[in-house]
Amino acid sequence: MRHILHTTVCMLTLALLLTGCAPQPMTPQRLAYGLTLAPSGIDPHINASSELGIPLTSVYDTLVYQDPASGKFVPGLAQSWKISDDGKTYTFVLRHDVKFHDGTPFNAAAVKVNLDRIADPATQSQKAVFLLGPFDRAQVADEFTVVIHLKQPFAPLLDGLSQVYLGIASPAALTQWGKDYQLHQVGTGPFTFKEYVPKDHLTLVRNPDYKWGPSIWENRGPAYLDEITFRFYEDPATRALALESGQAQVMGEVPPQDVDRLTGSGKFTLVAVPIPGQPLQMFLNTQRAPTDDLRVRQALIYATDRAAIVKAIFREKSPVAFGPLTAVTVGYDLSVKSLYPFNPDKARQLLDEAGWRAGPDGIRQKDGKRLQLDGVLMGFGFVPETAQLVQAQWAAVGVDWKTQTVPYGTLLKAGSEGSVNVIPFFDSGSDPDILRKFFKSDAAFNYAKVSEPAIDAALDRAVTQTNPTDRAPLYADVQQRVMAQALIVPIRDYVNLNVASKSVTGLHYDARGWFPQLSSIKLQTSNIKWPV
């Protein structure tokens, strides 16, 4: 009996030792990433949403990349490029060693197929075609040289070519799948597109052959992770819950009020990314009384306590805005920072000068008319909450602002018709040319109804200057004019609040601020709860 026991103990010990020495099987590294909106369509050549770029920026490569630190463009699929003196011809020399995920070789003909597809009206592109600007045609010069001809010079072209919307797709896959291509996308990037179930999930798997990442990436070779699944959390309130229940390890656009609770638990880190483009700003209609008076508009800016708004609503997670561009945008003019400090007395004085005197109900009056403004609000992006605070701040200097929250389509209509005094709005974009959409006299979003030849001329000239140092002073001039005319009340710079589990490292975002560089992400496998 004792003998048997002895043998058993020995064998057990041996067994334990053996298993201990055996090589550990590699567990696949899988990440669950939470997106905020389920995009309607996710073909980057056709659709326009930012969400599609979060996964797809790692499925496609672009001809060039933009360094988020310096704003400079660096080689991508194109190893070098030349811009003609008239700014109308761009010649790209392509890499020779790139293959699409389906084995199709990458070359100049593939680039041409992509650009032709985007420019074809039948594609009904909602964004990519506009990034190409006055595109004329693409020409294959030799197997690895492609030439883009423009009808006019267009400075933001490289910015467009560095975005996923102009990512290069496999010509073979485009032909094979036709209308259903968006469910079977094939690029050259560090991740391949495995599966997309609309509104449910999207799965990417590692591309083991990847070795042509741009110099600005921490990891230029194959990704560290094996698989990433993206899910869509449209209800902001469920985003923190998904993190806490372990169903997602990274989540974009977490509401500011949830951020401190999550990071305070010690289990999560905040990755806050300032977004280039326009801040949350309130357009003041210069063609509609009483905001047609410069003094009234200036008074409104002085009366707005932006620091209080940033504190109460954005929990100091985003900076106060001072002008029509956010501080991280190329071409941001620092001089706007000193303009219009919060000064309600100055606001009262300006309104007095404009003839608006204190009325019986606390609201100012002129010729028996109350100082009343109207406005329409979109229902998202913390706009209604912000408007509520602004209303109280303006009421304190005797201005009555009446607002109405409306569907997006209604807001666009009110804006283009100029039927209200104030419209809060925001937009992102990495090129300062974004100003042209909002402040040129014939612009689609000219909600301030401004018509100033000097602004028009500066914007038109700047878009044709391919040299950044020639563009900068023109955009500085526009920003100063916008503020001198008090066309907007800037509120806060947009900051994308991403929260990640502590086990996630290497989470970086690109120059757009929205798109993570997925191939650099690493995952510590301990205490990961993977949904079954």
Added chain:
Amino acid sequence: MRFLVRRLAAIVLVLWAAATLAFFAAHLLPGDPATQMLARAGASSQAIAERRAQIGWDRPLLEQYARFVWNLAHFDLGESWIVGRPVTRMLAEAAPPTLELALAAMLVATLVGVGLGTLAAYFRGTWLDALGMTVALLGISTPVAWSGLLALMVFSVALGWLPATGSDGVLYLILPATVLGLTSAGAIARLTRAGLLEVLTEPYITLARSKGLPGWLVLTRHVWPVALPPVLAVMALQFGFLLGGAAVTEAVFARQGLGRLAVEAVLSQDLPVVQGIVLLSAVVYSLVNLSADALHWLLDPRVRE
């Protein structure tokens, strides 16, 4: 048979009415889809006008309507303006998860509703009755957006019993179906209670009891078969509410489905998709009502006479 033909003809009429309403409602919304689609990308007004022409939005309203009805008669729902894929294919992908959710919620609503209603009727006037009806009222008046979050916090985050979000199997269905089903259980419970109270006072029930039948047999043989068929019609109506309520539930629980597709299509004025969803919902709703009526007819001899 004549009854069936008449009902089917009525369904076609309902479908036409629903499609027409959807068409004109979409055109009543301010703004136009081309602007919504392209303005933010920096498109010129000329590019926007071209896109408007491409989708036919610039044609006279009646001409657009005629073309719409013509295509509908040929079962051609067209392609989404935003996604660029055929609407029928998008519906085929989105419908099953929503039907699954609505059916599971219906099951919850029926079990809870009939259960609570029966309990309340049997213990009429006691604290059980009051409790049951309070629970029913809570169910009716609690919005899914709130109860869903609460359920997530308790059962997924705090207790960790059930997955929070997604749609990968039966486990994922439990929370959303329960939360959604409870909103309809209240109405069913109240109706069940009323129906039962009426039947319970009938002399034949007293007779059944006095001849010594056990209580559960009285309930299943003599009470439910008489009291429940009228509840069927209400359940069919409730199914419509559940289909509608699926939109919010799907958003809270990050599930795919028709509801989210519908919300997004309406917001972006993606007319072909909106119309497809309205038509599909009308078809499902009509069929459910028809089968509820047929079931009522089968179960209740009084209706047949």
